Amino acid sequence: MTIRGEETGTGGRYVAEVAGHAAEMTYSRVNAALIIIDHTDVPDALRGKGVGQALALHAVEDARKSGWKILPLCPFMRAQSLRHSDWGDVIQQR
Structure with a gap:
């Protein structure tokens, strides 16, 4: 599974690609020290395969590496946290 981050000026997303399908976790940037994870979408073909969990862990590792905090407003990310x-x-x- 490959996970990549895509950053825009006001937020971004993490995208996991598996077997021709893409799952994503989107976020908004509040400031340099805080992001809000607001949505996770995993296609039916990838459900139950740990893709959402991998996206969540990737976001956590990225936050640790970059020195910011995550406010988990997305129900999936909140449950994981x-x-x-x-x-x-x-x-x-x-």
Whole structure:
């Protein structure tokens, strides 16, 4: 699985490509220290294969590397952040 990040001036997305299908996690940038993950979309063909989890982990690792926090407004990312207490260093709850 390949995951790439695409940054725009106001946000961006992480895209995972698997077997000709693409899943994405989108975010908005609040400032240099905070992003809001607002949406995760995994096509039916990729559901149950850990693609959403891989996108979430990629976002967490990117935040750690880049020194920012994540506000998980997306229901999927919020659920993942509650399951992974080890992500607490980069997750900002409301």
